Amino acid sequence: MFIDARQIDSKTGLMADLCIIGAGAAGITLASELNQAGFSTILLEAGGTEYDDETQAVYEGVTSSNVLPSNYLSASRLRFFGGTTNHWGGHSVVMNSNIFRARPGVPGLEWPIKAEDLRPYYKRAAELLGMRKPVSDRWEPETQSGLLPIERYPAGEEEMRLGPFFFDQIKRSDVRVLLNASVTAINPNPNGKRIDGVRVQTLAGNSFSVRARSFVLAAGAIENARLLLLPTHINKAGIGNDHDLVGRNFSDHLYGQGRLLETRPPWRSKGEAFYTLTPELQDKYAIPELGILRLDENAKTKPGDAIMSAIATLADGGHEPHMANLIFYVETMGAPENRVSLSPKRDPFGNPRSELRFNFTSEMRETYTASTELFARISGQHGIGRVQLSEEPLGGANHHMNTTRMSDDPTRGVVDSNGRVHGVSNLFAAGSSVFPSNGCGNPTFPLIALTARLADHLSAAFRHGDFDG
């Protein structure tokens, strides 16, 4: 059921088993799963069911970056029911099993869980989203070519916007969705080891509190960090921030462009295809993952293409070549100085706005060049085609990640392998903020799978009484 928080008076104290902060991909998934498991759930959503300028403006902040636009904080997120999935592309891919291990190209960024731990939850995620079987990529280079297809699901249709998609189901359910309800403080108990409640404010001016046995931050990777960083009466550095890790290592995938002159018939098929370099190649050259999205459309020709095309035709037995567009998604390695922190500027609730620093470092530039050039070389060697590269990434992919990374070691991560904030018994984080590393694939499908795993963990913990007393 949906409740307008602007109608709730300040004396009201609401109570549930679980309180979720944020109704985007992660929050809606978790609410729907916990409700089915029979636990009372309150879902606090800062916006209404439609976009509005005043609410969206709460997301404004300060961005300092050599690659992201200055309006990134407000333009790359949406603050209403369904969250940023209200304008996502719907591209849904499985996280490559390769990225869960220790890798020379991204040292220190192994996951505390295994790829197999997530496997059953992709099926759940696909069921939740009403998706059919994974796509089988029709662009099939030989396996020896050094490329591996990335497992992916069909891109979403218009109705895949998760707000409208889940609206009726959530409305009919027992989940209490409080709209226009911004969480503006998380209140720990006197020793800081447990969360007693959260403070909710609306732009209409009223405020109230919500108590629960357990709380989950599902407000997106930037807002999850901002909410944890807000000073409390226990700790000026915020919650879960004893090791100054909250907000650090913020990442987005960087994307670049290229063109592929496909020279042999097997590579010249219709349809998109998404590939990465094999783990062997990544290890040999100590590079992170490179996603290679081959688009169906015939790329625009440029001066010089006719000569290149003629040479290719001769070289490849007289077949007429086809020019395809390429998009590269580059995994960015953690850089602690790339971070979300609190700005001196204030939001309408009196809280510090987010400040985001994200620079494309010289190390990232080197790996971008090394991995795209490697792809170009092997394409030539294996007769896939001739590749033209853009020299620099063109920008971010709007994939916010890594601000509350997962590690069982509290000196290396903000949350443990179940998503629980270190040092706090009943506070969890969901979403791509908990990814230790990024791979090269779109983050939402894996974050939904990871959230379904968290739902199982929370259900078991509620049954065992882990949050009581």
Ligand SMILES: Cc1cc2nc3c(=O)[nH]c(=O)nc-3n(C[C@H](O)[C@H](O)[C@H](O)COP(=O)(O)OP(=O)(O)OC[C@H]3O[C@@H](n4cnc5c(N)ncnc54)[C@H](O)[C@@H]3O)c2cc1C
């Ligand atoms: C243009 C664009 C295209 C994209 N395309 C793709 C794609 O094709 N594939 C893909 O995998 N990903 C894509 N993404 C990324 C995708 O949208 C995000 O990964 C996904 O939405 C993250 O889900 P989330 O639930 O963690 O956060 P969000 O979807 O951002 O949801 C967070 C929710 O929390 C609410 N909230 C925030 N703060 C508070 C607060 N203080 N109190 C209460 N509620 C709060 C917000 O209103 C929002 O509803 C795209 C993003 C953009 C911008």
